[in-house]
Structure formats: structure tokens, C-alpha cells
Amino acid sequence: MDQQKQNQENSFDVDMEAILDVMGCKTRRDIMDLLREEPRFVSEISQELQIGQKAIIEHLRAMEDVGILTSSTKKVVRGRPRKYYDMPNDVNVHITITEHSFNVSISEDMLNLQNDIKQLPSGDEWSKLLDIEKRIDQGYTEAIEELKSQIRLYDNLKERAEYILERTYNQY
DSSP: OHHHHHHHHHHTTOHHHHHHHTTTTTHHHHHHHHHSOEEEEEHHHHHHHTTHHHHHHHHHHHHHTTTTTTEEOOSSSSSSEEEEOOOOOOOEEEEESSOOEEEEOOOOHHGGGGOOOOOOOOOHHHHHHHHHHHHHHHTTHHHHHHHHHHHHHHHHHHHHHHHHHHHHHHHH
């Protein structure tokens, strides 16, 4: 029995009960489905699922506490900064039930989420990109040219940032 318990708790100090609780809730699985598509903030999730923001916040907090989600705050042009939630890594939960044992394990990748937080663009850049995507999805093919223009802009910004970094390294 001690071996079973050790397997359940794993060597990563993860609360398997909390993982099972998160995975057992349909609303939380629905939230994860949304976040697999793109990072979102509370009101977006609330609108999409037609669930109150307070309830969404509680679900997000539970999932963030067990390490399934990460969050980052981004400034927006108008209003308060927004807290975006994301699922940056795959979550693999393995449940084995046999006549004499019950074992729950998760992949180590999930436990390293805090080290791999994705950096989101600022709120206005992200909103513009999402708007372009929406228009493309609605069949407005002229938005493809706008997307190409955005990609060129981001490429140029990246090249300039790399140049500045290289120049800085050479000075020191």
C-alpha cells in the first residue's frame, strides 16, 4: 500500500487529488479547450462559456495552483492591464486502475510550466492579431495581406532586437 501511495504522489510533490479534481470538472475541461487555442483573459472565457466571471476566476485559480495553467499580465492601450491565462505545455495524466491497484501519474513536462512561461505581445498587438485572424476566418481574404504585413513588421523588430543584443554582447 505504501508503494501505491508513493506512486500516486509521484516524486514531484504534485497533489494528485487536485489534478483529478481539476480534470473531473467539465467547466475546467472547457476552459482548457479554449486555452489550447490561444491565451485569454477572464472576461473572454466568461463570455465564451456563458459563466460568471467570479466562477471562472475560481476555476482558473484552481488550475493555476496545480500547475496546469500559467498567467501573465499585459498592458492594454485603454483600461487596466489584463491577466491572460495560457496552457503553455501539454498535460499528460495517466490513470491506471486494476483489481489491486490505483495509480495516477503525470508527465514531468507539466511540472515545469513555471519555467516556460510564454511572453505574450502587448494587449493592442495581440488584439490586432486576433482581429486579423477573425476576419480571415470570416472569409475576408484581404486580411491575409495585413497579416503578411504584420509578420514582416515582427520579423524586422526581431532582427533589430537581435542586432542590439549582439552589439551589446560585443561591447561587454
